[in-house]
Amino acid sequence: MAEKKSLGKEFSKGIIKENPVLRLVLGTCPTLATSVSVTNSIGMGIAATMVLICSNIVISALRKVIPSKIRIPAYIVVIASFVTIVQMLVKAFIPALNDALGVYLPLIVVNCIILGRAEAFAGKNSVPASFLDGLGMGIGFTFALVVMATIREVFGAGTFLDGIDSLTKLFGATSFTGFTIFSEPVGLLVMAPGGFLVFGLVMALANKVAEGKGKPKAELKGCAACPMAHSCSLIDTQDSCDNTAKEEAKE
Amino acid sequence: MIAIFLTAILTENYILCQFLGICPFLGVSKKLNTAVGMSVAVIFVMALATAVTYPINQYLLVKNNLEYLQTIVFILVIAALVQFVEIVLKRFIPALYQALGIYLPLITTNCAVLGVVLLNISKEYTFAQSMINSVGAGVGFLVAMVMFAGVRERLEGCDIPKGLQGLPITLVAASLVSLSFQGFSGVVSGIFG
Numbered sequence: 001m002a003e004k005k006s007l008g009k010e011f012s013k014g015i016i017k018e019n020p021v022l023r024l025v026l027g028t029c030p031t032l033a034t035s036v037s038v039t040n041s042i043g044m045g046i047a048a049t050m051v052l053i054c055s056n057i058v059i060s061a062l063r064k065v066i067p068s069k070i071r072i073p074a075y076i077v078v079i080a081s082f083v084t085i086v087q088m089l090v091k092a093f094i095p096a097l098n099d100a101l102g103v104y105l106p107l108i109v110v111n112c113i114i115l116g117r118a119e120a121f122a123g124k125n126s127v128p129a130s131f132l133d134g135l136g137m138g139i140g141f142t143f144a145l146v147v148m149a150t151i152r153e154v155f156g157a158g159t160f161l162d163g164i165d166s167l168t169k170l171f172g173a174t175s176f177t178g179f180t181i182f183s184e185p186v187g188l189l190v191m192a193p194g195g196f197l198v199f200g201l202v203m204a205l206a207n208k209v210a211e212g213k214g215k216p217k218a219e220l221k222g223c224a225a226c227p228m229a230h231s232c233s234l235i236d237t238q239d240s241c242d243n244t245a246k247e248e249a250k251e
Numbered sequence: 252m253i254a255i256f257l258t259a260i261l262t263e264n265y266i267l268c269q270f271l272g273i274c275p276f277l278g279v280s281k282k283l284n285t286a287v288g289m290s291v292a293v294i295f296v297m298a299l300a301t302a303v304t305y306p307i308n309q310y311l312l313v314k315n316n317l318e319y320l321q322t323i324v325f326i327l328v329i330a331a332l333v334q335f336v337e338i339v340l341k342r343f344i345p346a347l348y349q350a351l352g353i354y355l356p357l358i359t360t361n362c363a364v365l366g367v368v369l370l371n372i373s374k375e376y377t378f379a380q381s382m383i384n385s386v387g388a389g390v391g392f393l394v395a396m397v398m399f400a401g402v403r404e405r406l407e408g409c410d411i412p413k414g415l416q417g418l419p420i421t422l423v424a425a426s427l428v429s430l431s432f433q434g435f436s437g438v439v440s441g442i443f444g
Contacts, residue, residue, distance in 0.1 A: 025277075025418065028270075028273040028274060028277070029270050029271055029272070029273045029274070029362050030270075032270040032273060033269065033270040033271075073327075073330060076326055076327070076330060076360075077323070077327065080322055080323035080326050080327070081323060083322055083323075084319060084320070084322050084323055087319075087322065088319060102373070103366055103369050103370055103373065106321070106322040106365075106369055107271075107362045107365060107366055107369070109322055109323075109326050109365070110326070110360045110361070110362040110365055111362075112274065112360065115360060188430075191433060192267060192268045192269075192270065192429045192432075192433065193426045193427070193429040193430040193433060194426070195270065195426075195429075196422050196423070196425040196426035196429055197422070197423060197426035199422050200415075200418075200419045200420065200421070200422030200423040200425075200426065201419065201423070203418055203419045203422065204414045204415045204419035205414075207414055207417075207419065208414045211414070
């Protein structure tokens with residue numbers, strides 16, 4: 001019973017409490033880039049979740065085989081293989097999504113959420129726990145993307161779920177192609193500055209909510225959050241990326 | 252050529268307009284000297300990665316119809332390359348290693364480097380154009396980092412509402428810096444088009 005409970009926790013922690021985007025501040029690049037429309041962000045979320053689950057399972061299964069010295073390159077190979085598979089599937093079945101996501105689809109390979117989870121969780125835990133962790137984190141990532149995309153698409157483009165038929169087509173539904181809400185939207189929000197702005201405000205809100213519950217704020221921890229931290233010659237003590245500590249020590 | 256260079260720096264700035272390399276942009280931009288060091292290392296690795304991956308793609312992958320292996324090959328090549336550069340610098344040019352070495356491992360998983368390599372291919376640039384685009388992207392990275400480091404130093408002394416302190420206000424500031432770069436859109440095509 002206790003086992004079951006903790007497995008449930010592995011799943012649920014990624015969605016709110018340790019949301020990879022809003023709480024751990026990982027995977028910011030795809031979050032900003034693909035949250036221009038809800039359709040794109042759902043597509044991106046599903047693609048990244050697939051890679052995350054598969055790579056978590058494989059890495060967890062191989063955790064006793066991979067020597068710890070070369071684990072980062074090994075993880076990268078596993079992740080890159082799954083990214084390639086997902087990329088080929090998307091190209092074959094949802095070409096519209098492939099065009100919309102463009103270079104960000106192969107760039108899932110350097111999405112720090114995936115390498116970060118491999119390093120922080122899958123390399124140390126059992127296969128079922130890693131699967132649930134991957135699923136939870138993937139859903140958390142998708143959730144954060146959809147929240148941001150909803151704000152940006154509704155106010156920035158004046159539509160909601162525009163182009164969703166490219167996804168629902170797979171299940172035979174093509175009639176629904178999204179709503180139009182505003183005819184004169186704030187175009188800035190779908191452009192680059194809007195991405196930063198909405199992300200900043202959503203994160204402020206998430207901090208506010210967390211603060212109310214007495215949790216610490218989300219903060220970019222420099223290298224501590226960076227999956228490369230261990231192989232990085234800069235931080236021996238894993239304190240921070242911007243080498244202030246080392247500089248001060250030198251002086 | 253000049254158009255590609257300027258486009259990469261201004262209108263398609265990798266950080267501010269295409270959202271590639273946000274992690275170092277937020278993480279390493281607190282101080283001007285670290286921002287510059289990181290950016291110089293990025294320029295260096297981007298140029299080198301392009302110089303190596305372009306022939307691999309052209310003469311190995313495309314020739315054998317293995318384009319689908321691009322992602323996996325490139326990330327491994329970049330990772331190996333960065334390690335190799337680190338070792339070579341450490342052994343032969345210690346002064347440069349002192350200045351750039353610490354940033355190199357961080358760059359392996361920087362999406363800007365893999366991004367520039369993949370974009371060069373999807374835009375079907377020639378070798379010379381790819382190199383120009385990579386260096387331009389790196390310089391654009393430098394420009395954005397330096398500008399943003401300046402903005403962040405100002406933020407340090409400001410009285411910021413509690414909920415916005417830390418990362419949120421940094422992102423809002425990034426939004427304003429990015430807004431200023433939107434002003435360049437059309438400039439390059441206006442001059443050269």
